[in-house]
Amino acid sequence: MAAAPRRVTQFDIARLAGVSQATVSLVLNGAENALARIPPETRERVQKIMRETGYVPDPIARRMARGANRILGVFTYEPAFPSAQADFFLPFLFGIEEEAQALGYDLLLLTGTGQGAQRKIFAEESRLRIADGCIVLGRAFDPDELRRLVAGDYPFVAIGRREDAGAPVPYVGADYxxxxxxxxxxxxxxxxxxxxxxxxxxxxxxxxxxxxxxxxxxxxxxxxxxxxxxxxxxxxxxxxxxxxxxxxxxxxxxxxxxxxxxxxxxxxxxxxxxxxxxxxxxxxxxxxxxxxxxxxxxIPREEMGREATAMLVRRIEGGAREPVRQILLPCEPIVGDTLGPAPR
The missing domain is CATH 3.40.50.2300 (Response regulator)
Known part of the structure; x- marks a missing residue:
């Protein structure tokens, strides 16, 4: 049985073009000001060899080089899937998934744990950084972690209204x-x-x-x-x-x-x-x-999930230009059968 053909790498392109691997990476991923430092004939030679060899860039590597994985983290302070919690979390997750798919992002469910049963978003920070930003939800947040998120440069959005934690918290909540x-x-x-x-x-x-x-x-x-x-x-x-x-x-x-x-x-x-x-x-x-x-x-749980996801993507892609936003969505009245005239 014949062995599967080996995938062409950036190292192979660099060797065939007679340039450094860094030059190949710049041709693939570099900004305009960086590409300007590479002579046009060198760029053309590298691109020609890519076409001839059928080179296909590794999408994950390209995203990493650009500093964006197009992955959104989702962190819950309580387990999201046990039946006792499903009533609370699942509609949020439905909305998050729907909007993430529409915007071309993947999702990473973060389950970081600290001492005992208390979940900690910073228990394993390297995993948090795999995602470009994070949606945080739970019945109650850790106040120290919320202050750390607000003070840092990592994009995040809370689901549910949150009081200021040293500075305003970006959130999408419901008007209760x-x-x-x-x-x-x-x-x-x-x-x-x-x-x-x-x-x-x-x-x-x-x-x-x-x-x-x-x-x-x-x-x-x-x-x-x-x-x-x-x-x-x-x-x-x-x-x-x-x-x-x-x-x-x-x-x-x-x-x-x-x-x-x-x-x-x-x-x-x-x-x-x-x-x-x-x-x-x-x-x-x-x-x-x-x-x-x-x-x-x-309670508009799915809508909150969708809006929080859209807000997070704006914060990721807009960077420091994107202001902190706080949104409360309206709740729809349910007439029901249990409210009637006061007994005489």
Missing amino acids: ATPTGQLVQQARALGHTRLAYLGATETAESTADRWRGFQAALGKDLLLALHMTDTAGSDAELLDKVLHSGATAVFCVELADAMRLEAQARERGLRLPDRLSVMALGSHVRAEGSRTHFASFR
């Missing part, structure tokens, strides 16, 4: 405050005056934004009858606390808490929204275990 406030306004219009809020308020920017939108819409005519930042305990205890507070409309940061209330109310023969209105502050891809269509709003 506006639709949360709109749900409060709808509850007011339906006669609700005593509200309950279940969920954290300061653990991340996304929860802080929901709380800010809720507070801004309360006004002086609505009473926050119950505020639980920790919803641990049995489902029965959770519903008891809501009912004992006198609240008739409940705002749940987590869909899981809305589902717990609905299931427990059903067990007791209490119908939603006749006895209690329950709202989820953000849609989820799946809602296993519940057929209830909660009043909520759709």
Whole structure:
């Protein structure tokens, strides 16, 4: 069996043309000012030998020579693929992949780890540098790493609004405050005056934004009858606390808490929204275990992934000329079946 023909290399071209390998590399990849230093006859000789030998440049080598691999990194602070996290991450990844393909970039999923289970984006910096830039996403970022990214020259974009980390952070996020406030306004219009809020308020920017939108819409005519930042305990205890507070409309940061209330109310023969209105502050891809269509709003996860990818490519290709941008995309209201008039 005949051996496969050996691939022609830059070294072969240099030997046949009687020039250095550096000269061949400049003919292939050099900028105009560098090519000007090579005599035209030398360039023509090198190019002629390339044609005659059928030389095909290594695309990876050419990208490396130009300082661009056309690879985008994607780093998640939590595992992206276990089923418990898929609800959160997959739509972002769909959007990222779609836009990267449209722009002619490949993707590299970075899974750098530090001590214990905490992921670290700089755990292996050489791998980070394989990519021309990186999209960073997660429920909570490491503040020290975010400051390091902002202070450095490595292009990155965060998915989700982030507070300044020594300087503004480039991000694409969702506007959670506006639709949360709109749900409060709808509850007011339906006669609700005593509200309950279940969920954290300061653990991340996304929860802080929901709380800010809720507070801004309360006004002086609505009473926050119950505020639980920790919803641990049995489902029965959770519903008891809501009912004992006198609240008739409940705002749940987590869909899981809305589902717990609905299931427990059903067990007791209490119908939603006749006895209690329950709202989820953000849609989820799946809602296993519940057929209830909660009043909520759709988080534009795929759009956020696409826009973050486009922003990152602009930062890579524009360099220092590209300003830091911060974009919040609107959320789409979901009417649902769980918000009704206040019980009389």
